[in-house]
Amino acid sequence: MFKKLKIQLLTINAICLTIVILIIFLGIYYITLYEMNLQVSVVLNDIARNEETVSLIKGPSNNVKMVVSSSFFIKINKYGKVLGYSKNINIPKCDITNLKNTVLKKGIQYGNIKTGHLRFKFLKVPKKYGFIIAFIDNNMEINLYTYLIISFLFVGTISVILVIIISLYLANKAIVPVKTTLDKQNIFIADASHELRTPLAVLNSTLEIVVENKDKTVHSQMKWLNNIQSELFRMTKLIEDLLFLARVKKEEMPMSNFNISTTINNTYETFKVLTNKKNIELVFNIENEIIILGNEWRIIQLIxxxxxxxxxxxxxxxxxxxxxxxHNNICELKIxxxxxxxxxxxIEKIFxxxxxxDKSRSRSQGGTGxxxxxxxxxxxxxxxxINVxxxxxxxxEFHIMLPITF
Ligand SMILES: Nc1ncnc2c1ncn2[C@@H]1O[C@H](COP(=O)(O)OP(=O)(O)O)[C@@H](O)[C@H]1O
Ligand SMILES: [Mg+2]
Structure with missing residues (x-):
């Protein structure tokens, strides 16, 4: 069961973290792509406007940002005839005509073209004499993207491996409290069943005795019947306590301000009757008018x-x-x-x-533990x-510290 839960946690963790890494990587990739395209189109516009090639791109604070590999332009008239080209052009004439024809054939103003091993980005701008087509070498950009993808794959793989290791560690950590709770619950169920089995066994054997003596009067069997009644009383108390513990965890208990001094003082007479029976002296030293935020009914149960x-x-x-x-914001109840x-x-275990x-003594006194x-x-x-x-x-000496408000 825990193995399955661990695998589930591991998978969920790993998937979530991998998605986050992927989003970060894709974000960086597309931002770089966008920034690159923007820079290239600025350079192409500059070339077309000034009819001059540039080799440097200036950054926002006029710092030289990057060197543009090769850029050039071709001027053509309205009919597509080459009128001239930039001086720095270093490709054969046939390739120039080829490039120009491809651009014209594409019928678009801005885009990518490829002839042979050459890849360019181009911008076609109308001029008085016809058009100027500015070109920029695209290879560097492609190399950069390839480099980015390879780096991402490399870093990504390492990250995913790390993510799996971290997820495994986290899954192991997350399972500990679940396992502890489940273990505690199992112990609790086993203890509760055991506690219920004892009175049931007593009930069973006592009833057998009563049944075996069918002819006897109820009066003569009173001893056994009283036994049955006291076991039933114990079981009812045990079940009530169990239900209380189950409910107390689940339900929100209504809290209000109440006078705890009066609440405790009001219980004096009830306990006095019980202590008198055992000839025990009962002393109440209650500071007056202490108001606390809490549930009065449960405080009565506590006392x-x-x-x-x-x-x-x-x-x-x-x-x-x-x-x-x-004292200050604390109300102390001492018994x-x-x-x-x-x-x-x-001492550590009594809670x-x-x-x-002493289990058997507690049981004989009606205690459930x-x-x-x-x-x-x-x-x-x-x-x-609560401390003892x-x-x-x-x-x-039991000391119970209750905050007056919280
Ligand atoms: N005032 C006390 N003096 C001595 N022992 C105590 C006192 N209060 C509690 N205990 C011990 O702590 C155990 C647990 O108490 P509790 O949970 O109330 O169970 P129960 O009263 O049903 O036995 C008791 O069985 C008893 O051994
Ligand atoms: Mg008790």
Whole structure:
């Protein structure tokens, strides 16, 4: 699959760059052609007007630009009889008549002619006595074009080879993030399937027990039925979390200014009930009137995830502290507990999907291992950051930095 993608990228890159090179080369070629023609017609006009041959062409700033090889003129009367020609002419008389006849036969004023190995550009201008035909040697021009084409072919071939090498390098580079994303997605699908398979297996075996005891009352099978219910609850939570993670990446979340101090303060009573149950002290230190740009619903979800974890990992008689402060354009939310702490080697990984320090314990507490991944994506959406400081046996401290506006 990646080989095919690489070939496609390589081909597209190579074609595009080759087209660009071709356009540049053709542009140079046609500009040179146009400029040459312009110069030649200026020289021919000069010869015809002054009845004098020139050997030099002057550039725009009166600098001598180039030497014109050979130029000459032939004067003829209205009936085509040769009246004279320039002194510098060095071709046989028969060729002169030939040239004149060919020009007359062509019936045009300006063009190219060829007699034998001689090639000229000519301009026929009417005069009082008849016509003057100015000629200029075309060989030099043709040689220049041939030289240009050969140079282009040579440079072009080298360029195309370079383009292919560069394209190969770029294609290899471009594929890395695609491959990483796909690998991550595959791992995610495998993990999600694995997570769903466990409750399904439990459901299956529990149901088998219930079915095997058909004659027993519902009441007597309550233990198994409760088991089924709690597994179904876990699966629903897992699917909801998975859907949330999928949605959070795709959907634009509506942002508005809201008072985060009030939002956090409003959650106090709910968590107080839960901490009271475990006899944990809950302290809220919230700086008032902090307004941030964000999504209030998701911030509530964030504090829910963080406090749910803190409560789960803090033993009875412990303490959880929630602080909210503002420095400059940053609002800092700190959730500190004096619970079990996180082993050093796990700290880097706890934000990964499905990662849990103690999988079976987390599972028995209804955890899916997606809480901190969701927290991370909510913080990312608010263009903030989340960090953790933790010491085993002393506690954990999560710092969430949210920009007030962005
Ligand atoms: N406050 C905390 N104290 C100790 N460990 C924590 C804390 N918060 C999170 N963790 C660890 O990080 C892991 C991942 O957390 P999370 O993504 O919320 O998953 P879950 O809570 O479903 O297990 C948890 O399993 C736990 O091991
Ligand atoms: Mg959690």
């Amino acid at each position: 829910n995830i963080m406090l749910d974890n803190a409560i789960k990992h803090t033993p009875s008689n412990g303490k959880i502290e929630v602080c909210l402060l503002k 500190k507990d004096n619970g079990e702490g996180i082993p050093k080697e796990h 990964e999907r499905f990662y849990r320090v 997606l809480g901190l991944s969701i927290a991370q994506s909510i913080v990312d959406e608010h263009r903030g950051s 400081l933790s010491t085993i046996g002393i506690g954990s």
